[in-house]
Amino acid sequence: MQNLKQDSKGNRVIISVLGPDRVGIIAGVANILSENNINILDISQTIIQEFLAMVLIADMEKSKINMEQLKEKLAEKGREIGVKIDAQHEDVFNFMHRL
Secondary structure (H helix, E strand, O other): OOOHHHOOHHHEEEEEEEEEOOOOHHHHHHHHHHHOOOEEEEEEEEEEOOEEEEEEEEEOOOOOOOHHHHHHHHHHHHHHHOOEEEEEEHHHHHHHOOO
16 A cells, blocks of 8 residues: 555545445455556444444546546445445545534
8 A cells, every 4th residue: 555645635535335244345345446447545444333334545546437437336336235335536525524
């Protein structure tokens, strides 16, 4: 994983995953990113009782797809595996969560 400070902030995306824990969630998200040349920069997850909460930061600089297509692919995978997966451009995420 690369140093976040060295990456271009303009291409980063924040991906969140929430739902019941089960085998294959991280692999499902990682496969979509890998297939589309999107690099995972950082990932954090926790299990609270039987629920998974994961946040992932990825770099879309060399992506084969745009943000809308990524959101669609992730949402579809989420429906398939029974979790909610969302993606936001880092600028949108920062704007929504500023103090």
